[in-house]
Amino acid sequence: MTSKGATSSGGGDDGATKRNSKKPQYSRFTQQELPACKPILTPGWVITTFIFIGIIFIPIGLVSLFASERVVEIVDRYDEDCIPAKYSEDMVAFIQSSKTNKTCSRTLTVPKLMKSPVYVYYQLDNFYQNHRRYVKSRSDKQLRSKAYASETSTCAPEATTGNGSAIVPCGLIAWSLFNDTYGFSVNKKALEVSKKNIAWKSDKESKFGSDVFPKNFQSGGLIGGGKLDSSKPLSEQEDLMVWMRTAALPTFRKLYGKIEVDLEADEKITVVIQNNYNTYGFGGKKKLVISTTSWIGGKNDFLGIAYLMVGGMCLFLAISFILMYVIRPRPLGDPSFLSWNRNPAGHFN
Secondary structure, three states: OHHHHHHHHHHHHHHHHHHOOOOOOOOOOOOOOOOOOOOOOOHHHHHHHHHHHHHHHHHHHHHHHHHHHHOOEEEEEOOOOOOOHHHOOOHHHHHHOOOOOOEEEEEEEOOOOEOOOEEEEEEEEOOOOOOHHHHHOOOHHHHHOHHHOOOOOOOOOOOEOOOOOEOEOOOHHHHOOOOOEEEEEEOOEEEOEEOOOOOOHHHHHHHOOOOOOOEOOOOOOOOOOOOOOOOOOHHHOHHHHHHHOOOOOOOEEEEEEEEOOOEOOOOEEEEEEEOOOOOHHHOOEEEEEEEOOEOOEOOOHHHHHHHHHHHHHHHHHHHHHHHHHHHOOOOOOOHHHOHHHHOOOOOOO
16 A cells, blocks of 8 residues: 555656646747748849839939928028137137127028928037936926926936025926027018927927926026026927937937028028027037928938939849849759758758
8 A cells, every 4th residue: 555655646746747847838839830931032033122122212212312402401500600709719708708799690591492381490519418417317207297396316417406496397408408599580571480389299298297387497506508487387388398309419400490481592581699508618519500391301312312322232233143144044953852842840851
């Protein structure tokens, strides 16, 4: 009896071991035995594929280039020209002084008819909004709701004032808000620049709260950039929303506003600039951009050139393979001897 009981107990242990085993169960998926497409790249297939890609990409590239050429764009760099000659050796002193006159007047000529809406951008060069510490210096909770006004743990070094009061909006991104301003006129008639709907709809509806108002902003001894209207909620301050959508590259453009009237060819646009933003301390550049748009957006030759290059290279390779196949053809092996044709599971017998 004892011997039989011991034998029975051992059998039970073996069954439990099998049940608790971590060895994966067999499946066609894990063993890579599922049906699969395994094409044979014959010369005909390769040449046909390259020709097809070339025929598709080249027209797309031409259409993209044509659309880009239709965009009328005026780019004016003003950061150096708007510095008086006596400050040319110390531009930082000029921009940081509260006693210097920052007003600067520029005249731009419209090269071709610019149909409304005409978009006004400011462009900054050598400004790294993608810096890790800069990107993290903000509080999304605080921007969304008044209930999180004191949530400034991620906003260092612009989190609180000297007496410990929370800054709203806090962080380096908001603190460095762009604050140059532009006034436009044609033939001494002012051009209105609309700032309505220049920010993303998702930002206005979801990321910036209608009950959050600026508080203690730019009130310290060191001023970083633009000020905000404390009587307006953040959901209505679209300049801030545009600025806080950080750029991925050190050269970027951000939308300043829209001119809702057509600009005729050869018209002279007088631009009065308040040159307030300090890019001189880090060797940055400032440019004013006035541009129309097309179905692909602003002026962008790179997209069309990229399509043309890829399409042209595919056609070149297709022609090369055709010549090689005609001049020095090579016999193909019998595909029936391939392993997956002899055994659909992909294994040798």
